[in-house]
Amino acid sequence: MQSQLIKLSQGSLVKQIIVGLIIGIILAVTIPEAAKPVVILGSLFVGALKAIAPVLVLFLVMSAIAQHKRGNKTNMKTIIVLYLLGTFLAGLIAVIVSFIFPVSLQLAAGPEDVTAPGGVVEVLKTLLLNIVDNPVNAVINANYIGVLAWAILLGVALKNAADTTKTMIANFSDAVSKFVAWVIRFAPLGIMGLVFESITTNGLESLLSYGKLLAVLIGCMIFVALVVNPIIVFTAIRQNPYPLVFKCLKESGITAFFTRSSASNIPVNMRLCENLGLSKDAYSVSIPLGATINMAGAAVTISVLTLAAVHTLGIQVDIPTALILSVLAAVCACGASGVAGGSLLLIPLACSLFGIPDDVAMKVVGVGFIIGVLQDSFETALNSSTDVLFTAAAEFKERRKQGKNRDIKNVA
Template structure:
């Protein structure tokens, strides 16, 4: 048994996940009733990730800020600017693509058990309240905006603490990172359970019926990942961007695709940053921050689903409204982690721009949940891989400018 486990662990994680994916599909199509107990693997996997991710972000940020030495230079301003620019451009591209390839939806039953935010003011108020949320409550509810704000405050407060205290906090963050790696090693079984549950409950035909929407969502995210982001990278480093882009997609995007959690993918991203020889003082803060506010994939989802509803209802949209939607989707996406239900529950807010009734908007959310097994995976892969990409671009760009200056 020990030899078998060792051989299994020697296989790359991606190959193991593919095996779990195939087994889940086969069991769901062949013996859905007999194999139903394997659903528990998916529930345990997701539950474990949800349980450890908030604590991981909390201690990582505290450790990074408290151990930062005065005078050490970081590129946080450039990275935050890249995060915001990337999120806005992703939403803008989604709007353009939706006009070039307009699609309509077939509405079914409504979604009655979720409550979307009522307007922009309410979203901004929720964001501000999440910032000052009780830290224990923020950890319990996985309110990443609150977790991040308290971690920054405590990190600054602990900068003058003793070295032994800082070492203890650093050891806790390292231990939590190791726990996440252990959980991710069980991803093949978790993915098997999740895929089995989705296909056995909804059937493959439920995804095929929304094939056009899935293709538009995935195609738009792929365009952002393979065209928009490389353009940003080229402007920053002035050399072929694709080796860096593909490395981030391969080493970060693939694991994020299957775990469907930017926060749980933080240890993977930190390891990739270390491999790229980036400044630890920078990436130890920028990666947890990116998992919270760098949400290009969410901006794509919000924009495309909203305009699908607009096209379905035959509503005329001018360029000004389209630009406003791009901006709103970017702002909303940055706060998606602080809203229960993530990016999908922000669709009604965007729909309200066009006077779409809430009951219709919630049916759009229902469609989003149906395609979510694919949409959410691609969204997370884009979001998480871009965290490393923009962190690397900021540092490489700074190094290039210093090299030119010293000539």
């Protein structure tokens, strides 16, 4: 038995996470009271990821830009295009599916302790203010837009610094990356604690009354993950995209599903990009950026819940308005917070397109919080895994142009 445990601890991290997942489910179903202390494992894991992620982004991006040499391509234009295209198409798919399978809601009281943004201008204003946030404040509050902005500016300013300075920054970057590797090794125990807490706290009984809504939401996200994204990737790399898609879902999506935070999953995605052999110059910027603007799952959530409110109130929607909703959902999704439930507070903004009052819209947000145990998990898994997927697709596209592309099966 001891030799088996040693072998398991040194084996595939994904297999260890699956074992932790199974143990968490068994404990939650069989001895929930006696096993209650395992909850702390999940809290410690998520807390460690949240603590190290802003520091990791700051040093990785700053180091990558400071040491970047002219002529080295980072494919950022392609990555951003893929991010925006994927988010828009996800919103469009959600709108189409919502028309084919209309959902009506039983609107209870909305949450009283949350405040939704007043409009698109307010969302954009918040994004701009986050860019000019105090750097220390940005790191403390995990404001990744601010962290990214300061890291880029400092990296550019340090381009002409002495080699010893650049080496010191690189050493700090490597040290933080090493710490991340240590944290990720505890992922199996963290996932065990998280799944135990999820089942014992929320249960699944409360979700049964929202079965159709969940089916539409999760169905759209699965369709985007397994059909839309592979098509986008195929157009870029001209190879079978599924080995790469499944690797990203397996190694990024699983942890994102349980942490329910794109921001917390940044270290996991950085590690995956490194394992895929991607350029550090590119992924050190694209992954934290993706955690902010690459929000396909959020676009699905905003579109589906907004149209559910529309159908509940009997509002007629024409095709042009539906297309506008797709664009608005994509814009709102890009402004969604990278924390659990971040997309829900942007639903009132989309509802305003149809003249739905704020009090009704906030009741829709309340429904979102009720089903959030599954909706937000699937949403984050799609968002976060797609960050790596599109970063890899952009690099493999460039390799294909240069005639250096290998079969994706050898990479993934």
